[in-house]
Amino acid sequence: xxxxxxxxxxxxxxxxxxxxxxxxxxxxxxxxxxxxxxxxxxxxxxxxxxxxxxxxxxxxxxxxxxxxxxxxxxxxxxxxxxxxxxxxxxxxxxxxxxxxxxxxxxxxxxxxxxxxxxxxxxxxxxxxxxxxxxxxxxxxxxxxxxxxxxxxxxxxxxxxxxxxxxxxxxxxxxxxxxxxxxxxxxxxxxxxxxxxxxxxxxxxx
Numbered sequence: 504x505x506x507x508x509x510x511x512x513x514x515x516x517x518x519x520x521x522x523x524x525x526x527x528x529x530x531x532x533x534x535x536x537x538x539x540x541x542x543x544x545x546x547x548x549x550x551x552x553x554x555x556x557x558x559x560x561x562x563x564x565x566x567x568x569x570x571x572x573x574x575x576x577x578x579x580x581x582x583x584x585x586x587x588x589x590x591x592x593x594x595x596x597x598x599x600x601x602x603x604x605x606x607x608x609x610x611x612x613x614x615x616x617x618x619x620x621x622x623x624x625x626x627x628x629x630x631x632x633x634x635x636x637x638x639x640x641x642x643x644x645x646x647x648x649x650x651x652x653x654x655x656x657x658x659x660x661x662x663x664x665x666x667x668x669x670x671x672x673x674x675x676x677x678x679x680x681x682x683x684x685x686x687x688x689x690x691x692x693x694x695x696x697x698x699x700x701x702x703x704x705x706x707x708x
Contacts, residue, residue, distance in 0.1 A: 519544060522551045533560045533597050538650070559637035561596040563607040566691040567617060567644040571666040572693075575615050575647070575687075580660050588685045589677070596640070603640040611644055613655035615666050620646030625694040630686070641691050671695070 522540040524695040529535040535558040542551040567575040576589045594610035597605060604622055611617050625641040657664060669677075675692050 520551075527555075533595060533672055534558060555634055557635040557637070559635050561603075561638040561640065562593055562630075562687075563596060563610055563642065564591050564593040564604050564641045564687040564691055565607050565611050565642050565644050566591055566695060567611060567615070567619060567647055568671060569647050569668065571647075572671050574671050574674050575617065576667055576674070577614065577668055578665040578667065580663060582660075589683045589688060590685050591688055591691060593598070593687060604642065607640070607642045607644070610624060612650055613652055614661075614664075616652050617644075617647050618650045619644035625691065625698070628690065639687060639690075641687075641694060643691075 520542045522542055525538045527536045527538055537556050537558065539554050539556055540551040540556050542549055555665060563692050569575070576594065577592065578587055579590050580587050589701075592611050592614040594606065594614070596606050598606065603622070607622070608618065621644070622645040623645075625643055627640045629635075630639050631636045654671075671692070674683065674688070675696060678692050679691045683689070
């Protein structure tokens, strides 16, 4: 069987016609839920179908690794899941027009009182495209130094947040055996593993 052309293995930007849109919820923060009636391009005479859309500004996730190969981690309570998750420093892209690396630098400083000399963009990914427009932007931060948090004061869940470090290899093992189930943590860790494999050449070699 012939291998597919490389152009077939990629997402395509496409927007189907929206016949109507209704706000179900909208607050003065950054989130909204709306109901769209969407029509297939190949069904011009149809009445469309209803889809819920969660408007979301996007987020940054920072995999901060120190000179000893330790990853900076958080343990934070998440009420919807009823669980204390092991997480990475992260935050919403809630400043319009702000570069995502600038957002990532601010979140690293505010959440764990660190700054990094080296920043690598690992990729940007849609978290749940079936319902949300959120895009998660992943960064690798290295060359860490301690800084002041500035005016940031943790509140609510963040007031109980635990900051700790663990070897990167241990984090990958914890993801693979299910002890760490936060999707951004898993994706960030596996992205770094993938980059390391790419640097060594094809896995089959």
